[in-house]
Amino acid sequence: MSATMRDVARLAGVSVKTVSNVVNDFPHVSVATRARVLAAIAELGYQMNFSARNLSLGRTGMIALAVPELRLPYFAELSDEIIVAAAERGYTVLVEQTGGMRERELEVLASARRRMTDGLIFSPIGLRPEDAPQLEVGYPLVLLGERALHGNVHHVSMANSAGARAVAEHLLAQGRRRIALVGSYDARGAGAGSLRTQGFLDGLADAGLRHDSARTGEALDWTRTTGAEAMRQVLDRGVEIDAVFGLNDVLALGAMRVLFERGLRVPDDVAVAGFDDIEDGRFSRPSLTTVQPGRSQIARTAVGLLVDRLSGADSSGGVEVVAEHQLIVRESTGGTAAG
Structure with a gap:
């Protein structure tokens, strides 16, 4: 039979709640405790039931990614990296294309489709500085790219x-x-x-x-x-x-x-x-x-910031991260x- 969370807790000598905190990447778990739990997970071959987790948390298990055009190699390769990084955290990615058009980018922010996803990673190129109030949305949002859109939102950019x-x-x-x-x-x-x-x-x-x-x-x-x-x-x-x-x-x-x-x-x-x-x-x-x-860093940072918001591990104001270049x-x- 497959190992359960209770089996992991017993082997690691911790509570089931602590195991849950580790697999959901919640903060405030000591390094030593986290190491014991991860070692028990590896030994038992435990696999997290992400569907059950999302149902209990009232989430869909999907995040949205909106980019200008997938036919442009950079955005295609970036999307691939984001999909891989999200999968490692137990999320599926729904990809949308905006064509870089302001109207479609505004529609992405306000669309009813956002109810189908838990958060949005968004690369706008058509929005204007006066559109910044539209970023005050009721779901976790991480911006990519260089638009001068200020607000209480995380922003991952390149040098x-x-x-x-x-x-x-x-x-x-x-x-x-x-x-x-x-x-x-x-x-x-x-x-x-x-x-x-x-x-x-x-x-x-x-x-x-x-x-x-x-x-x-x-x-x-x-x-x-x-x-x-x-x-x-x-x-x-x-x-x-x-x-x-x-x-x-x-x-x-x-x-x-x-x-x-x-x-x-x-x-x-x-x-x-x-x-x-x-x-x-x-x-x-x-x-x-x-x-x-720094495309890989951009992808993993954006996913990490979004998941931290979803898990409640991050309640800070918007931060800007500039990826390293070479x-x-x-x-x-x-x-x-x-x-």
Whole structure:
């Protein structure tokens, strides 16, 4: 017969309530007690009945995740990491797409579908600062991304500006001075594109350089196609370039394709770098230099904050967590690593 919570309690020498506190990850359990309970769970092969737990707590056992577009590799890979992290905590994830449209993002916050889930992890890109009062919702909420939406809500973001500055410093250290920028950004300065652009410009300014606007290729949507079109814009102007920074990896991959079509060698003639560290970049030829923005940390932190709210372990006001980033140098800027 399968082990029960009572069996675990007997082996660990604690109460059934203490075992429940450990498996539900409640606070205020000593390290030694938690270790004994976990050891008993492992020895007995005890498996938590999450359905029964959720029923007793009046929960559904599901959390919602709302992202702009799953066809964009970054959001697809982030969603996968969140689903895995949630499963480890006994939750199923219901994924919704907003298309980055403000109306649909507002609808996600107010939808009756929220009654089907216990909380929401939300990556908005269309909401405006004046929409901040809409975040005062009656369920646990964790925000992802860079929108300047203030309120009593947890927020997990990435180091967009610092990561882009690291790209600029890397390219400059290689002697690149005529760097093209591929991608557009929100002129209000609230989104990832604005922060990455500013970080890039700050990196140039630190070296006493200014960016020539003729070397900027516009791309309102961040896809391979728009990255390619933006790269053509720059090259058709006849300006000289020796490097390209794509505001995300798919823009950089689209730009790299056009460089190949125009007979320019990467990285010999033009170095290329992106941002996000999507899997495609590891297998492109040449492999793509990029910023790894801490996607796994973002996913696990967001799930952890949400579950803490659900369990009652967290009653604090909104906190902001910025994930650690890392510049990954690969073949597209002269590195040797493909992984």
